[in-house]
Amino acid sequence: MFPLRRCLSALLLALAALPLLHAQQEMVRRHRPMPKAGGYLILKADLHMHTVFSDGQVWPVTRVMEAWREDLDAISITDHDDYRPNEKDVSMDLSRPYEIARPIAEGLGILIVPGVEITKGDIHFNALFIKDHNAFRGKELITALTEARKQGAFSFWNHPGWKGRAQWWPVIATAYSDKLFQGIELLNGPVYYEEARQWIGQHGLTVMGNSDIHNASLPDEPRTMNLIFARERSVEGLREALHAGRTVAWDGGRRLIGKQEWLETLARACLAAPREVRFTPGFWYNGLPLVNESALAFELKPAEAPSWMQVQPVTVAPRSTTILQIRLNRDAPKSPGRVAIRLQVSNTTVTETGGPLVLPFEFELHP
Ligand SMILES: [Zn+2]
Numbered sequence: 001m002f003p004l005r006r007c008l009s010a011l012l013l014a015l016a017a018l019p020l021l022h023a024q025q026e027m028v029r030r031h032r033p034m035p036k037a038g039g040y041l042i043l044k045a046d047l048h049m050h051t052v053f054s055d056g057q058v059w060p061v062t063r064v065m066e067a068w069r070e071d072l073d074a075i076s077i078t079d080h081d082d083y084r085p086n087e088k089d090v091s092m093d094l095s096r097p098y099e100i101a102r103p104i105a106e107g108l109g110i111l112i113v114p115g116v117e118i119t120k121g122d123i124h125f126n127a128l129f130i131k132d133h134n135a136f137r138g139k140e141l142i143t144a145l146t147e148a149r150k151q152g153a154f155s156f157w158n159h160p161g162w163k164g165r166a167q168w169w170p171v172i173a174t175a176y177s178d179k180l181f182q183g184i185e186l187l188n189g190p191v192y193y194e195e196a197r198q199w200i201g202q203h204g205l206t207v208m209g210n211s212d213i214h215n216a217s218l219p220d221e222p223r224t225m226n227l228i229f230a231r232e233r234s235v236e237g238l239r240e241a242l243h244a245g246r247t248v249a250w251d252g253g254r255r256l257i258g259k260q261e262w263l264e265t266l267a268r269a270c271l272a273a274p275r276e277v278r279f280t281p282g283f284w285y286n287g288l289p290l291v292n293e294s295a296l297a298f299e300l301k302p303a304e305a306p307s308w309m310q311v312q313p314v315t316v317a318p319r320s321t322t323i324l325q326i327r328l329n330r331d332a333p334k335s336p337g338r339v340a341i342r343l344q345v346s347n348t349t350v351t352e353t354g355g356p357l358v359l360p361f362e363f364e365l366h367p
């Protein structure tokens with residue numbers, strides 16, 4: 001009847017609601033896409049974080065909201081069993097952070113794994129998939145880890161060198177020979193424990209990388225996480241993959257650390273290359289266009305190429321197509337043929353060697 005008046009009143013209503021809308025924090029998720037790789041889903045999981053229930057600065061719900069904003073698929077809140085600086089102010093019941101966070105996580109589609117940080121002096125282990133959060137307090141390390149195993153936990157040695165260079169100390173050797181842990185956190189926040197790398201292969205352990213976040217997460221702050229190659233998106237899927245050792249640790253920026261097999265599976269799935277490369281005479285940017293739909297960056301350097309070919313180093317940025325530039329020398333063949341090159345992915349560390357992943361590429365070159 002009075003379209004103008006109706007429009008005006010709608011506008012006034014909208015304006016009146018503005019302060020309310022602004023009072024609320026914006027919930028924006030920054031997407032970090034991952035491809036399927038080797039028939040697995042790649043789940044992004046931070047399995048080491050703290051809340052006010054131990055020495056963290058935030059409430060459990062905040063951890064879930066941060067995880068949602070940072071596009072994590074799975075989290076575990078792992079408060080310390082025997083370090084409780086807030087005990088005057090919050091409950092001593094260590095299952096509370098999990099119970100508080102779980103309905104929010106489930107509502108947002110984030111997997112949540114019950115966990116605890118077994119904290120005995122300077123040696124810390126995370127125990128995941130536990131059934132009773134309160135069964136570890138006051139126990140010495142081996143007893144607490146034995147309790148975790150009894151509860152069906154997947155346990156890993158946290159930040160092994162945080163108080164000085166890590167060694168395979170007698171207590172670690174005992175825990176290992178009693179099959180009380182299955183992984184080592186090589187990457188804790190931005191810190192990489194190179195001295196612990198050798199034990200991954202020697203003892204058949206799983207590579208872990210977590211934030212160990214205590215403060216509130218800041219926007220655009222890189223978050224260390226595990227990339228887990230899971231058969232299905234479920235807590236059970238995570239457990240199976242962790243026991244099978246199908247992980248890569250990612251610092252949320254450039255660095256990737258993992259076993260050869262999983263780094264290679266990851267890089268292969270992320271970097272799609274054509275089978276044929278046609279050279280346009282006189283064009284400066286001839287080469288191999290690499291399509292990367294993932295949130296990961298790959299820094300590539302030539303490791304091996306025919307003597308008549310020059311391959312330029314390049315960084316393939318997240319969600320980009322980047323041309324790996326190739327120049328041909330005068331003595332290059334003039335007719336089409338198969339070419340094999342090998343590229344070093346210099347932002348990766350292979351646990352077996354300590355060096356970067358080397359990735360072979362093959363294509364038909366039409367000069
Ligand atoms: Zn710790």
Ligand SMILES: [Zn+2]
Pocket residue numbers: 048049050117212
């Ligand atoms: Zn911790």
